[in-house]
Amino acid sequence: MQLHAADAADAVQEAFLVLFQKAEAVLAHDPVNVPGFLFGTLRNKAVRVLAARSREAVVGPIDDDELSLDEDGLAALLRRETAERLASLLERACNPLEQEVVIMGLDDRDGPEIALALGITPNHARVLRHRALRKLREALSHEEPS
Incomplete structure (x- = not known):
């Protein structure tokens, strides 16, 4: 290396x-x-x-072959969810560490702040956020429209 x-x-x-x-x-x-x-x-x-x-x-690295997630748009959508619905969605779709990364991101904390708070590297925080948002997008796409 x-x-x-x-x-x-x-x-x-x-x-x-x-x-x-x-x-x-x-x-x-x-x-x-x-x-x-x-x-x-x-x-x-x-x-x-x-x-x-x-x-x-x-x-592991983020798979660059995957489609871009438009993470800012998804984060904005998640901010509009009720606390109960967001908690339920996070619990269903993400592991606890991914949940923390998403919640901290929704609180307008940046990658280095999240990494420091969780004791992980900034790249690991970025990967976790990417994977969590991908899982959340997938979970939202399978839900019935209300």
């Missing part, structure tokens, strides 16, 4: 921030080894990014 260019750039930037924050301790070492400190910090950051990506791979 390889680091993406954006991830590498973020890791370099974060490594220099850590160096800035710990400059006094780094410079107190004898001999001073700034390149070694930066290398170790960068290596650790890269390992964390790659580990997170491997955990996301277990979830």
Whole structure:
């Protein structure tokens, strides 16, 4: 597995921030080894990014061959549902984690906020939201019109 260019750039930037924050301790070492400190910090950051990506791979990528869900339109439709009907629909169609992601999204929380609150990665939150909305759309399409 390889680091993406954006991830590498973020890791370099974060490594220099850590160096800035710990400059006094780094410079107190004898001999001073700034390149070694930066290398170790960068290596650790890269390992964390790659580990997170491997955990996301277990979830699996979103199938780009599927039709687009027009997620904003579906979210707007879900916001108009009564709380009871929405709860029933979510319970029937989605697993508990997907339910949380959808509810937080309907409360206007963005992907990184949802991920942080649930202790998952932003990509995992995005995948869960996509799958949940697909399931909800399917469930709504099978209901009798009222």
